[in-house]
Amino acid sequence: MINMRRMAKRSEPYVFGAIVLLCLLIQVQSKQFFTGNNLVDLARSMIVPALFSIGAMMVIVSGGIDVSFPAIASLAMYATDRILLNVNYSGNVMLAYAMAAGFGLAMGAVNALLIGVLRLPTLVVTLGTSSLFTGIMQGALAASESPVPPSILAHGKEKLFTATNTQLGLTSDMPSQILILLGALLLVFLLLRYTMLGRGIYAIGGDEAAARRAGFNVVGVKVFIYCFVGAMAGVTGMVRASMMMNAHPTNLLGMEMTVIAAVVLGGTRVTGGLGTLTGTMLGVALMIILSNSLILIGIPTYWTRVFTGAVIIIGTGVTAWQAGGSGRRLASSGTGL
Amino acid sequence: MSDNSTATAAPRIAVPRDRNILRLSIFLAAVFLLMTALRPSIFLMPSNFNSMMRQFPEYGIMAIGISLTMITGGMDLAVVGTANLSAIIAAKFLLAEVPRGAPPEQALPMIIVAVLLALICGLACGAFSGFLIARMRIPAILATLGTQQLFTGIAIVITNGRPQSRLPLLYSQIGNTELWDFIPLPFVIFCAVAIIIGLALSKTRFGPKLYMLGTNAKAARFAGLNNEGILVRTYMISGFLSSIAGLIMMARANSAKADYGASYTMQCILIAVLGGVDPNGGFGKIGGVTIAILILQVLSSGLNMFENVSNFYRDVIWGGVLIIVLVINLVVDGKARRNGARA
Amino acid sequence: MKKGLVKLLALLLVLAVATPLVAQVGKSSKPSKDWKIALVPKDSTNAWFVRMEVGVKQYAKDTGLNAFQKGPAKTDAAMQAQVIQDLIAQGVDAICVVPVDPAALEPVLGEALKKGIVVVTHEASFQENTMYDIEAFNNADYGAFIMDNLAKAMGQKGLYTTMVGHVTNASHNEWADGGVAHQKATYPGMTLLAAEPRVESEDNLEKAYERAKELFKKYPNLKGIMGTSSKDAPGVARAIEEMGLKGKVFVSGTGLPNENKTFLKDGTLAAATLWDPKDAGYALCSLATKILKGEPIADGLNLKLKGYESMHFAPGSKKVLLGSGWIVIDKKNVDSFGF
Amino acid sequence: MSDNILKVENIKKSFGGVEALKGVSLEIRKGEIHCLAGENGCGKSTLIKIVSGVYEADEGSIELDGKSFSRMSPMDAIARGVQVIYQDFSVFPNLTVMENLALNMELMAERKLVSYKRIRAIASEALAKLGVDLDLEERVENLSVANRQLIAICRALLHDAKLVIMDEPTTALTKREVKALFAIIKRLQAEGISILFVSHKLDEVFEISERYTIFRNGQNVATGETSGLDRKAFVRYMTGREFSEESYRPAKQGEVVLAAKNLSLTGAFKDLSFELRAGEILGITGLLGSGRTELVQTLFGIYKPDSGEVQVRGKRVRIRGVKSAIRMGIGYVPADRLTEGLFLPQSIVRNIVVSKLDRLSGLFGVLKGKAIGAEVEKWVRELSIATNDPSLPVQTLSGGNQQKVVLARWLANDLSVLILNGPTVGVDIGSKYDIHALLRSLAERGLAIIVISDDLPEVLACTSRILVMRGGGIAEVLDPASTTEQRLGEISTGVA
Structure with a gap:
C-alpha cells in the first residue's frame, strides 16, 4: 500500500523524475538512450560507483561520514595484485576477491578502532586514514600501473550477455561484475532490513544514546560498519581492476565527494538515520547517466564541467528547496547547514 | 589608553582551546628538529627557508578560507576553482590590455585593474556559493561541489583549457619580489591575511557571530544574528582569499590555467582539521591552522631533501600526525572530561 | 599625486627585480662525485615515468653519479613547481624536468638558472627558461x-x-x-x-x-x-x-x-x-652531465644512446635538440620491448 | 512477601570524589503512585540509574519485588519489572512507530533477524494495552511529543512492568497532554503497576501522587502522604528556602508600547488584535496549535504576516526580521532553550553578549573587551547566575542558570517588550521563583512583558492580564485575580 502523503515527503520521487527528464532529453537529442547497448553501457559504468555508494550510504545512515573508501579500495586492490603477480598466481579469481576484501577489512578495522572504540569524529579520522593508506600505497609499495594476473584478466573478459543496438548494429557486453553489485545490493538490503544489526545501524544514526539504552551494542555495530565497508571497498577495487584489466593505483582516488554527493542526492540524510538503497541507486544512476551522456546530449567537451556543475546545483537546489519549504512565509531565512 | 588592564580584566570571549595549539606547536617543533637532525647542512640553509616561504602562501591562504567556512559548519570545496577562475580573468585582461614589451608605467595601472578584477571575481564566486547555501539551503558540501565544477568549467570554456601565459613580466616580478632579498611578497601577503583574519575572529564581532552561527544556527537566528548575511559574507571572504591565492599562483607560474593546484582542496581540508577546526562548526582558530600549514610545509620540504624517499611518505606522516593529535586530544581531554563528570 | 606614487612604485619594483633572469651558467666547479642531478617527472605513479626512472637509475649506475628522480605525488603543475623549488633550495647541481605545464614552470626554472643550476627539459619545446630541451621529436x-x-x-x-x-x-x-x-x-x-x-x-x-x-x-x-x-x-x-x-x-x-x-x-x-621514456631519462641526465663538465653542446650532439646519437637543433632554435624520432609498435615488434 | 515493590536503603554514590548521594532511602509500595521530588542536582537521576542498574551504588541495599540485590545489572532490573521512561523518551525519531515499540523486545530476546510480522504483532499488542491508536508505519519524528511519550510508555509496558519510573515526564507536554498522561498513569495503577513519578512541579505532584519523597543535596529531607503536604512545605523541603508569591498588579497604566491590528498568518492565526502596555505582564495561554507561538514569533520577525499591522509606540512598523525586531526593542526567549535559545558549548560570555555584539564593538567591529566584561559581570551579578568563570561553556550550568543567561542576553539590549515562551520549563523551583520575581521587578521598571505558558498556576500568579487563544483567534481576555485554572482550561479547550 502506497501512502501518497508519505511518498511526497521523500526525495526518491524527485530524483526519479529528474532521471526520467534527463533520459528523455538524451533520447530526443541522440535517439540512442533507449537502446539495449546504451543501457548496458550505463549499467556497466554504474558498477563501481554504485558499490562505493552502498558503503557510503551505510556509514552516513549510522551518523558518520567516510572519505577513505577510495584509498582503501586502491590499496587493497593494488596489494592483492602485486602479491598475486609475485607468486605467478593463476588459480581462481575468488581468491583475489577474498584477499582484497581481507585487506579492505583490515584497513576498515583501523577506521573502526578509531571511530567505534575511541569515538573520534568520523570525517577527521577517515581524512587521516585516507592520507595514510594512499601514502603507504604510493610510498612504501611505490605503486604504479601494473598488469593483472591471468585469471583476473580472464574474469575481466567474462560477459553475461551481449546487448545489440538494432539501429546501429553496435554491441555492448554486460560484464559479469554486475553480479557482484547485485549480490552486494541483495546482501545489504537483507542486512539493513531483516537483521537486528541492520536496524541497529539505523537506530544509532537516529539516536545513539537511545540505541545504547535499548540494548544495541553501539560499539559493535560501528566496528561492524567500518569493517564491512572496508571489505566492500576492497572488493570494489578488485572489480575496477578486473573490469579495466589493469591495476591502476590512483584511478579511483578523488571519487569520494562525487559518491557522497550521489548518496545525499538520493535522499540519505547527511546527519544520519535515514537513507534507502533505492534512493542511493537512483542518486548514483542520475550522476552516472549525466556524466556518461554528455556527448550523447551534444554538450561540447569544453562545456561538460559547466553543465555538470549546473545540474548538481539545480538538482540539489530543487530537492533542498522542496524539503525546506513550508507554506508559511518567513520574514528572513537561512539555516546555516 | 589602558589596553593592558582591559586584556586581563575582561573575561575571555573565546572558549579556551589553546591546549590544542600548544600540542600542534610541539609537533611542529618535533618535525622541525627531526628534519634538522637528519640533514642539518641542507635543512638549515637560508635558501631552504626562503623556498618554504614561497610555497605555502597559496594553499595556506585557501586553507584559511576553508577554515572559516568550516567554522560556520559548512565547507568550501570551490576554493581551487575560484582561485583559477579569478587568475584566468586577470590573465585574460592583462593579455588583452598590455602589449608585449610595454613599459612598466603603462603596464602597472593595468596590472592593478587586473588584480581588482580577480578579487571581484573571487568575491562574486563566493557570493554565489554563499547564496546557494544560505538562501537555497543546499548542503554546503553539495553546493560547493557544484560550484567547483561550474567555476572550473567556466575557466575551461573561456580558455579552451589552454594556459594563459606570456603575461607581462612585470606582474610576476612584482609577485615574486623579495624584501631584503629574502622574504617573498606572497609570504608577506599570507602573514597579512592570517593576522587580519585571526584578529577578525578573536577581536571583532565577526568572530563570535561566526562561532555562534556554527554552533547552533537556529539559536543564532533567535538571537537576532543575520544568518544569511553572515554565511554569504563568510563564503565571500573565502572566495576573496581564494582569488588572492589565485593571483599568487599566477605570479609564481607566470600564467593561469583552469586546473592549477587541483590537489589543494583535500590538502586544505586536512590542514583545517589538523589545525583544530571542528568540522561540525563552532570552533577553530587561525593560529592552529597556521601551525598546521607550517607542519605540512616543513614535512614536504624536508622530505624533498632525501633523494630516495618518495614524496608519498608525506601523506603517510600527514595522516599519522592527524590521527595521533586526535588520539592525544582524546586521552588528555577525555581524562579532564571524566574528572569533571557529574550525575 | 596618485599618479606619481604609482610611477614611483613601478620604478622601485623594477629596480628591485631587474636582475637578468638568465645568468651565465655551465661548468661546475665542484668535483663530479658531489654533483646532484635531479629529474622531476610529471608524476610518479604513471607507468611512463616509472619507466623513465629506470633510465635515471641506469645512468646513476653506469656513471656512479648521484642522479635521482623526484616527482610530485599528483600530476599538478603547482605541486611540481614546489618540488623544483625545494630542489633549488637544497642545492642540486642540475635539474631535468618533464613539465606538467611549461608555462607554469618559467619563473621557478628562471630562478634555478639564476642560481647557476643546470636546467634541461623534455617535452617542452617552448620553454624559455631552460638551457636545452630534448625532444624525442617535434x-x-x-x-x-x-x-x-x-x-x-x-x-x-x-x-x-x-x-x-x-x-x-x-x-x-x-x-x-x-x-x-x-x-x-x-x-x-x-x-x-x-x-x-x-x-x-x-x-x-x-x-x-x-x-x-x-x-x-x-x-x-x-x-x-x-x-x-x-x-x-x-x-x-x-x-x-x-x-x-x-x-x-x-x-x-x-x-x-x-x-x-x-x-x-x-x-x-x-x-x-x-618513444622509450627510459632512454629519454637517460639522455636528460647525460646531457646535464655534459653541461656540468663544461663540454660544448653543438649540432650533431651524441648522447651515446640509440635514437640520441646524432641530435640536431630544431630549425631556428638554439635550445631544442631533436632526437631521431619515435618508435612504432605493431603486431610484429610488440614483444621485443620488454616493458 | 512485603508490600513494597522497591525498597532502597542508605544508598551512597560518589563520582570522582563528589558525593551525589549521601545515603538515601526510598520505599515504593505495590500499586502506588509515588512522587520523587527535588531540585536539579539533588540526586534524583542518580538514584534512578542505580535502581535501573545503570550505575552501581557504592553502599546500601536494594530490594526489588522482594529480592535483595547487592549488585544489579540493567537486565536484572528489567527482569524484576523495572522500566524507566527517560525525559527524552529514548525513541528513535527515524524509525517507524512499530519498530520503536518492538525493537527493545527483540533485543531482549536476543534475536538476530527481524520479522516484520512479529514486530507488527508486538507493536499492536503494545498499543492495545493503552488503547492507543497510531499509524504503525509512521516515522516517530513526525509524531507529536505526547505521542512519542505514549510510545515510550507502551514500550515499557511490554516488559511486564511492575514499576514504571517516569523521569520528568511532563516537561515537554501541553496541559491537555498532561491530563491524558495522568489518565494513563491512573490506568496503569489500576492494573497494579507502581509508578515512580519524578518531578519538581508541585501542582503535578499534588494532583497525581499518593506518597512523596523529597531529596535535597543527595539526602532525604521528607517523605510521607501527599495529602498531608501543603505547597509551602513542599517548596521549603525542596529548596530549603521560603517564598511568597502574590499576583502582579502594575503600579500605573503605562503607554501602549506594542499593538497588533487585524494580524493574520496563514495556518496559524487570523485577524488578531491586542495591545500591550508598558509595565504590564500579559499572559498568553492556549493549546498547542492555538497559534500562540506563531503569534509571538511573528512579532519577533520570524514569520512575515499575511495581512494586518504591528504598531510600536503608536507607529506602524514593518518587522523585516529578528534584527529589526530587536532594533524596535522586542526580545524573545524561545521555548526550547537547548535548541533555540542557547549555544551550549560556547562560553557564558558569548551567550550573553551575542545579541548585543554590534553595540559592544567599535570601529571596524573591534570588540570592546572592557565593556563586554562589565556587561557580563553586571548580569551575572544582577541575575545571580551561579558561575565563577563566565568563560566556561554555558552547558556547565544548571537549567535555571541557563535560562537566566538567555534572559540576560535580552535584558542587556534595553528592550521595551520582552516575550517569554515557557520561561520556566525545565527550571527548578528555586530558580523559577527567582525568574518570576525578576519579571515582576522588570515590569515595575516599565518593561512590557508577554509570557506564554502552559503552567497555569504560573500564568495566574505572575501576569496582570491573560489572553486565551483558541484556534488562531483570541477566545477571551481575563483578569488573573478573578479567574481560576479550571476556567482557563475550559476556555482553551472550548468546553465552556
Whole structure:
C-alpha cells in the first residue's frame, strides 16, 4: 500500500523524475538512450560507483561520514595484485576477491578502532586514514600501473550477455561484475532490513544514546560498519581492476565527494538515520547517466564541467528547496547547514 | 589608553582551546628538529627557508578560507576553482590590455585593474556559493561541489583549457619580489591575511557571530544574528582569499590555467582539521591552522631533501600526525572530561 | 599625486627585480662525485615515468653519479613547481624536468638558472627558461605521425575526432593540433567531427573506453579516433572490440607495448607509437652531465644512446635538440620491448 | 512477601570524589503512585540509574519485588519489572512507530533477524494495552511529543512492568497532554503497576501522587502522604528556602508600547488584535496549535504576516526580521532553550553578549573587551547566575542558570517588550521563583512583558492580564485575580 502523503515527503520521487527528464532529453537529442547497448553501457559504468555508494550510504545512515573508501579500495586492490603477480598466481579469481576484501577489512578495522572504540569524529579520522593508506600505497609499495594476473584478466573478459543496438548494429557486453553489485545490493538490503544489526545501524544514526539504552551494542555495530565497508571497498577495487584489466593505483582516488554527493542526492540524510538503497541507486544512476551522456546530449567537451556543475546545483537546489519549504512565509531565512 | 588592564580584566570571549595549539606547536617543533637532525647542512640553509616561504602562501591562504567556512559548519570545496577562475580573468585582461614589451608605467595601472578584477571575481564566486547555501539551503558540501565544477568549467570554456601565459613580466616580478632579498611578497601577503583574519575572529564581532552561527544556527537566528548575511559574507571572504591565492599562483607560474593546484582542496581540508577546526562548526582558530600549514610545509620540504624517499611518505606522516593529535586530544581531554563528570 | 606614487612604485619594483633572469651558467666547479642531478617527472605513479626512472637509475649506475628522480605525488603543475623549488633550495647541481605545464614552470626554472643550476627539459619545446630541451621529436610532427597511422588504417577517408587526456594538457593538445593540421594538408578525404573536435579521457582507461562508446553511439559515421594520452588508444580499442566495430572504426595513438599487446595482436589497434621514456631519462641526465663538465653542446650532439646519437637543433632554435624520432609498435615488434 | 515493590536503603554514590548521594532511602509500595521530588542536582537521576542498574551504588541495599540485590545489572532490573521512561523518551525519531515499540523486545530476546510480522504483532499488542491508536508505519519524528511519550510508555509496558519510573515526564507536554498522561498513569495503577513519578512541579505532584519523597543535596529531607503536604512545605523541603508569591498588579497604566491590528498568518492565526502596555505582564495561554507561538514569533520577525499591522509606540512598523525586531526593542526567549535559545558549548560570555555584539564593538567591529566584561559581570551579578568563570561553556550550568543567561542576553539590549515562551520549563523551583520575581521587578521598571505558558498556576500568579487563544483567534481576555485554572482550561479547550 502506497501512502501518497508519505511518498511526497521523500526525495526518491524527485530524483526519479529528474532521471526520467534527463533520459528523455538524451533520447530526443541522440535517439540512442533507449537502446539495449546504451543501457548496458550505463549499467556497466554504474558498477563501481554504485558499490562505493552502498558503503557510503551505510556509514552516513549510522551518523558518520567516510572519505577513505577510495584509498582503501586502491590499496587493497593494488596489494592483492602485486602479491598475486609475485607468486605467478593463476588459480581462481575468488581468491583475489577474498584477499582484497581481507585487506579492505583490515584497513576498515583501523577506521573502526578509531571511530567505534575511541569515538573520534568520523570525517577527521577517515581524512587521516585516507592520507595514510594512499601514502603507504604510493610510498612504501611505490605503486604504479601494473598488469593483472591471468585469471583476473580472464574474469575481466567474462560477459553475461551481449546487448545489440538494432539501429546501429553496435554491441555492448554486460560484464559479469554486475553480479557482484547485485549480490552486494541483495546482501545489504537483507542486512539493513531483516537483521537486528541492520536496524541497529539505523537506530544509532537516529539516536545513539537511545540505541545504547535499548540494548544495541553501539560499539559493535560501528566496528561492524567500518569493517564491512572496508571489505566492500576492497572488493570494489578488485572489480575496477578486473573490469579495466589493469591495476591502476590512483584511478579511483578523488571519487569520494562525487559518491557522497550521489548518496545525499538520493535522499540519505547527511546527519544520519535515514537513507534507502533505492534512493542511493537512483542518486548514483542520475550522476552516472549525466556524466556518461554528455556527448550523447551534444554538450561540447569544453562545456561538460559547466553543465555538470549546473545540474548538481539545480538538482540539489530543487530537492533542498522542496524539503525546506513550508507554506508559511518567513520574514528572513537561512539555516546555516 | 589602558589596553593592558582591559586584556586581563575582561573575561575571555573565546572558549579556551589553546591546549590544542600548544600540542600542534610541539609537533611542529618535533618535525622541525627531526628534519634538522637528519640533514642539518641542507635543512638549515637560508635558501631552504626562503623556498618554504614561497610555497605555502597559496594553499595556506585557501586553507584559511576553508577554515572559516568550516567554522560556520559548512565547507568550501570551490576554493581551487575560484582561485583559477579569478587568475584566468586577470590573465585574460592583462593579455588583452598590455602589449608585449610595454613599459612598466603603462603596464602597472593595468596590472592593478587586473588584480581588482580577480578579487571581484573571487568575491562574486563566493557570493554565489554563499547564496546557494544560505538562501537555497543546499548542503554546503553539495553546493560547493557544484560550484567547483561550474567555476572550473567556466575557466575551461573561456580558455579552451589552454594556459594563459606570456603575461607581462612585470606582474610576476612584482609577485615574486623579495624584501631584503629574502622574504617573498606572497609570504608577506599570507602573514597579512592570517593576522587580519585571526584578529577578525578573536577581536571583532565577526568572530563570535561566526562561532555562534556554527554552533547552533537556529539559536543564532533567535538571537537576532543575520544568518544569511553572515554565511554569504563568510563564503565571500573565502572566495576573496581564494582569488588572492589565485593571483599568487599566477605570479609564481607566470600564467593561469583552469586546473592549477587541483590537489589543494583535500590538502586544505586536512590542514583545517589538523589545525583544530571542528568540522561540525563552532570552533577553530587561525593560529592552529597556521601551525598546521607550517607542519605540512616543513614535512614536504624536508622530505624533498632525501633523494630516495618518495614524496608519498608525506601523506603517510600527514595522516599519522592527524590521527595521533586526535588520539592525544582524546586521552588528555577525555581524562579532564571524566574528572569533571557529574550525575 | 596618485599618479606619481604609482610611477614611483613601478620604478622601485623594477629596480628591485631587474636582475637578468638568465645568468651565465655551465661548468661546475665542484668535483663530479658531489654533483646532484635531479629529474622531476610529471608524476610518479604513471607507468611512463616509472619507466623513465629506470633510465635515471641506469645512468646513476653506469656513471656512479648521484642522479635521482623526484616527482610530485599528483600530476599538478603547482605541486611540481614546489618540488623544483625545494630542489633549488637544497642545492642540486642540475635539474631535468618533464613539465606538467611549461608555462607554469618559467619563473621557478628562471630562478634555478639564476642560481647557476643546470636546467634541461623534455617535452617542452617552448620553454624559455631552460638551457636545452630534448625532444624525442617535434610535437607537431609527432601528431602528424599519429595521424599518418590513423589515415592509413582509415583508408585516408572518413570522419574522425581527437582525444586528449585533459583539455588542459599542453602536449596532448599540441599533438592533436599537429595531427589535425597534418590531416588538413595531406588527407583531404578525411573530416574532423565538428560537434566534438576534442574529447577528454581524463588520462583514465575506463573513461577513454566510456567516451569512445558514447561517440560511436552518437556519431555512427565516425571512423577514427586519434588518441594522444597513453590511455586513449587501449581504451578506445576495447570499446571498438566490444561494440563489434573491429575493421570499421580505427584508433591510433601513444601507448606502451605491454598495455596494448592484446589489441595490437588481434588487430584492433593498427599501431601505437612511443618513444622509450627510459632512454629519454637517460639522455636528460647525460646531457646535464655534459653541461656540468663544461663540454660544448653543438649540432650533431651524441648522447651515446640509440635514437640520441646524432641530435640536431630544431630549425631556428638554439635550445631544442631533436632526437631521431619515435618508435612504432605493431603486431610484429610488440614483444621485443620488454616493458 | 512485603508490600513494597522497591525498597532502597542508605544508598551512597560518589563520582570522582563528589558525593551525589549521601545515603538515601526510598520505599515504593505495590500499586502506588509515588512522587520523587527535588531540585536539579539533588540526586534524583542518580538514584534512578542505580535502581535501573545503570550505575552501581557504592553502599546500601536494594530490594526489588522482594529480592535483595547487592549488585544489579540493567537486565536484572528489567527482569524484576523495572522500566524507566527517560525525559527524552529514548525513541528513535527515524524509525517507524512499530519498530520503536518492538525493537527493545527483540533485543531482549536476543534475536538476530527481524520479522516484520512479529514486530507488527508486538507493536499492536503494545498499543492495545493503552488503547492507543497510531499509524504503525509512521516515522516517530513526525509524531507529536505526547505521542512519542505514549510510545515510550507502551514500550515499557511490554516488559511486564511492575514499576514504571517516569523521569520528568511532563516537561515537554501541553496541559491537555498532561491530563491524558495522568489518565494513563491512573490506568496503569489500576492494573497494579507502581509508578515512580519524578518531578519538581508541585501542582503535578499534588494532583497525581499518593506518597512523596523529597531529596535535597543527595539526602532525604521528607517523605510521607501527599495529602498531608501543603505547597509551602513542599517548596521549603525542596529548596530549603521560603517564598511568597502574590499576583502582579502594575503600579500605573503605562503607554501602549506594542499593538497588533487585524494580524493574520496563514495556518496559524487570523485577524488578531491586542495591545500591550508598558509595565504590564500579559499572559498568553492556549493549546498547542492555538497559534500562540506563531503569534509571538511573528512579532519577533520570524514569520512575515499575511495581512494586518504591528504598531510600536503608536507607529506602524514593518518587522523585516529578528534584527529589526530587536532594533524596535522586542526580545524573545524561545521555548526550547537547548535548541533555540542557547549555544551550549560556547562560553557564558558569548551567550550573553551575542545579541548585543554590534553595540559592544567599535570601529571596524573591534570588540570592546572592557565593556563586554562589565556587561557580563553586571548580569551575572544582577541575575545571580551561579558561575565563577563566565568563560566556561554555558552547558556547565544548571537549567535555571541557563535560562537566566538567555534572559540576560535580552535584558542587556534595553528592550521595551520582552516575550517569554515557557520561561520556566525545565527550571527548578528555586530558580523559577527567582525568574518570576525578576519579571515582576522588570515590569515595575516599565518593561512590557508577554509570557506564554502552559503552567497555569504560573500564568495566574505572575501576569496582570491573560489572553486565551483558541484556534488562531483570541477566545477571551481575563483578569488573573478573578479567574481560576479550571476556567482557563475550559476556555482553551472550548468546553465552556
